[in-house]
Amino acid sequence: MIVVLKPNPDPEQLDNLTVWLTSQNITIHSSLGINNLVLGLVGDTSTIDMELIKSLDIVEDVKRIREPYKNANRKFHPDDLIVEVGGVKIGGGHFAICAGPCSIETEDQMKQVAMGVLEGGATLLRGGAFKPRTSPYAFQGLGGNGIELLIKAKKASGLPVVTEIMEIGQLKYFEEVDMIQVGARNMQNFQLLKELGHVDKPILLKRGLANTIDELLMSAEYIMAGGNEAVVLCERGIRTFETATRNTLDISAIPVLKKKTHLPVMVDPSHASGIADLVKPLALAATAAGADGLMIEVHNDPQHALCDGAQSLTPERFADVAKAVFAIRPYAMRSEEMSQ
């Protein structure tokens, strides 16, 4: 961390700062640049609050040199992490397609979709049981019963399953779930992240609608700091002024993340766009840019989906998307090109 002081800093305040930094086990290398004194802080600056330093009267500006995350940092983990989900590998050259309905509704629906997406090329099955809905009057998901139906579909299809958790109390239903999803709205639910750090299952962490890439990595760090290193990141669109799509898929997040972290990066083109017709072009783009996998909403009858119908494909259209994705994969950006 570099601290640029204002010209002629008050000596007492400078002394206070020096004492406080030293008490935080930080060594200070000061050097006179131009007409400003510049302090170089050496040591573990990840716990130093930049904003606090910036607030001091004698400080002109502060600049972080080292990222404030370690476990999620590629600098300390040059090789791609491979996360295993019920035997399916993600990352390090392994590509996964996770597909299924937004909401789990009935046993029949889940089985039909599971068999449909299996045939279409999916390697993981998704389905929502606990649903974060903007309105308290909207369908909130089948909860524990929904997860039971998902497990039945898992057994019928052989596909490992992924589903969302909304609070740690729901963990008791997740015993047979293969990967636990943290939704965009909970990306900074730090209590939940901490608890998931102690769980022995891979976590799929979705980026919040208004969160930066660095904040996503800090949230991964929360989980990893607790001991659970099996984190898969997922870009799913950010909130911008453009209203032609529900969110704006930040395609650049893929290569930026691949450079900054060794964690696998998936992309959810369904939620990013909110439009079924855009799923295929966005899935191809994400694959080409080097994503390690895709999350795609598929429903056996979009007309009757209880939520998010606008972004769902039929199993037939999903199969067409998956086929195109597998065809383009050999020509996509490779992780080793982006990690240097």
Added chain:
Amino acid sequence: MIVVLKPNPDPEQLDNLTVWLTSQNITIHSSLGINNLVLGLVGDTSTIDMELIKSLDIVEDVKRIREPYKNANRKFHPDDLIVEVGGVKIGGGHFAICAGPCSIETEDQMKQVAMGVLEGGATLLRGGAFKPRTSPYAFQGLGGNGIELLIKAKKASGLPVVTEIMEIGQLKYFEEVDMIQVGARNMQNFQLLKELGHVDKPILLKRGLANTIDELLMSAEYIMAGGNEAVVLCERGIRTFETATRNTLDISAIPVLKKKTHLPVMVDPSHASGIADLVKPLALAATAAGADGLMIEVHNDPQHALCDGAQSLTPERFADVAKAVFAIRPYAMRSEEMSQ
């Protein structure tokens, strides 16, 4: 809700839609506008998923006429709600200033700040015990012990207290807390909102960094639908491209909210800007625009604050801000001018 169909809709699909809508207790008034058939849906459309309807092949567009919130809707509650917090009224012409440090650190600090802000003009005391921090390595607050220190400061100063909850399991520490704050990052933590709907204490609900005004009202609706109608809204800045301030204070949110809802609206100029020098002009602006109260960070020694120091004032500067706010209040926008 108005549904505009595409030209020449498939009769079977139109029939399916009609049957499904009727099953949701919706009556349909169809009328031939131009070359598109237009359906007017009558009934309780708050549970109808607009996105689902929009996803149908035969549908061109969908438009909501009635807001999807009822309890928080001024149309059904024309008079301003007055929320009482330990005897202090907010809303309906009653103005409150809530002040205190970002983080509770020591008993001395809390008492000094409490007495300082009391003298300066504050009517409520704030202090953070459970802290949502972006980094797992940053100070996470004193937790239950912090709330104990806050209660001691409450007793010393006589000021009712406000502090943030991060998960419902922490509720046991809030017995003597007068108002429970839901932070920006938890504005769409729907599980937490639901639980707070059953709590018999007023809730201060802060707007999320990337949440629309309508989403803020839907989150209030979550709490109110559970039976707890004592909700105070708080604008605290949204995330935009501008980096001169930490967030962009959406000053228009005040009059927009006053028109849409009868709930009191507070403003937090400290978090909105992240810069102590901006607290006074933003506090004056928010008051002038018709806010029902302010949340201001005050610290007895900004140099030693453990977090968010950059936005903290000393008690002396706070007193100057409060004095200016009280002076400008008689000339501010009145609620009845905005609610029509």
Added chain:
Amino acid sequence: MIVVLKPNPDPEQLDNLTVWLTSQNITIHSSLGINNLVLGLVGDTSTIDMELIKSLDIVEDVKRIREPYKNANRKFHPDDLIVEVGGVKIGGGHFAICAGPCSIETEDQMKQVAMGVLEGGATLLRGGAFKPRTSPYAFQGLGGNGIELLIKAKKASGLPVVTEIMEIGQLKYFEEVDMIQVGARNMQNFQLLKELGHVDKPILLKRGLANTIDELLMSAEYIMAGGNEAVVLCERGIRTFETATRNTLDISAIPVLKKKTHLPVMVDPSHASGIADLVKPLALAATAAGADGLMIEVHNDPQHALCDGAQSLTPERFADVAKAVFAIRPYAMRSEEMSQ
């Protein structure tokens, strides 16, 4: 256009509105939906100001059914437009790569880059002579002399050339230029657009940093309304809260535009990201998503570029990008899949 009236509209105001709409050659189909009267406006509503109608006391809401652009609308031009630039085709299955430096500096530089990008696979040469720079003290380009150097490089390489115009007075220098670029900051310089509508050269219209897709199409409409139908659109990143990249490439804009318009769509990964390492993954993503071409900054010596050096590739790295792009093209989204 659909106008939803408030309940019990004032009869005189409704009469005024009806008379005014009729004077604009609009026929009105009124129909009683629910408890609101709904007016369907038939005729050429492209000149009707939605905001004006919305401002009337008796109006609840207004909704446009038909897009306000005609010349740029795929509904009226189902087949892809093919734009020819000095013999090079763009659109309708024809893919072009335009490459070259941000700023034209010397004759040697331009010739070297031109020969380099030609060898690497470029089909068009770009170079900036008139440079829109944020600072008045930054290098503003060589102007007319720069265009002369560009034309020399065109003759040496045989590549058609593209360069930016900043005001119509500069047109005299563009005689031998093959395509005229309108930069992002001039996307809504309506005077310039109108003038370019009378020019007999293809126009490359870049999307503004904060402009919606519909606004981009309206700007294309300005040019086309003047008679010049040879417009190529270019997505180059929008401004969002994310700071890891200079702008956020809106990859969804490609399929959204392909559905709405028959005009070719290019993508500029260099300006979108501002980072040379991101050019390859973003170029692959844009190609996969169905773009009709790419704009890539290439410089013979990035260390000495006078501007935008951060986003420039060497000719060697460009050749690697172009090779990967050509390899992925056969597996990319096809225009006919997106235009229905």
Added chain:
Amino acid sequence: MIVVLKPNPDPEQLDNLTVWLTSQNITIHSSLGINNLVLGLVGDTSTIDMELIKSLDIVEDVKRIREPYKNANRKFHPDDLIVEVGGVKIGGGHFAICAGPCSIETEDQMKQVAMGVLEGGATLLRGGAFKPRTSPYAFQGLGGNGIELLIKAKKASGLPVVTEIMEIGQLKYFEEVDMIQVGARNMQNFQLLKELGHVDKPILLKRGLANTIDELLMSAEYIMAGGNEAVVLCERGIRTFETATRNTLDISAIPVLKKKTHLPVMVDPSHASGIADLVKPLALAATAAGADGLMIEVHNDPQHALCDGAQSLTPERFADVAKAVFAIRPYAMRSEEMSQ
């Protein structure tokens, strides 16, 4: 400017950089911070391209210490600038209200509005003759004839007049115009700004929808660098994800600008919100936050305005707004509180 080098920089590249910087008349103070070499650049760094330096292989990061604007910088001009517009002062404690219609339509309309706003408290008259409209089919303004009608209204009312220029060729119509407005869409029309630097009339420079505060100051710098120092800045809302208002008024821009520059700052609540009901609360907020003036749209008959009707007030409602603004002014933030 501070340049942080990567560990173990290539000596040849470092040498190249040093030579190049020296050729730009920059002196280098290098100092070894931590494990990174830090270069302090002394001299006129306003012409040094940060992005270029950042692009070099050996550079980790670059940080600007000094702002890249001089003429608009309060550091070099501690006293508020007072701009005179036809005898009316703006800035330095002088407050102006500029009012009038979006579009000039007829002689009667302009005279009626002029007399109405004069009576209501306006000190300047505005009216649009050259109109930047998103659609080529919308009314584009009366042009030179419109300015004639504005001048007639000026003579009738005695109010100095402000109107927008869209390209420098229109300057011939501005002889009797007292202040020339540069609209939001032209804030980075650098050619126009340069030309206005040679004009002997005050300029009202509106902030672009997606431009930062620093970019606004750089655009002011363009005008001032040409010799015209009479620039008034105008905040008029920025583009964000929130759709409840047309744009989001960035109220913080007022105190941020007052600190950074000595130029007067006006606010346009009409365009910021696009909603007539919000003009009063936003006008009060802007005044309270320390604005030096307001731009307010007023129309004698909003029902018949040809554009932007949604944001127009009648003269009666304007008089109510102006009265409230004048009443709140004595309690507003003062410039000297923000300029330190």
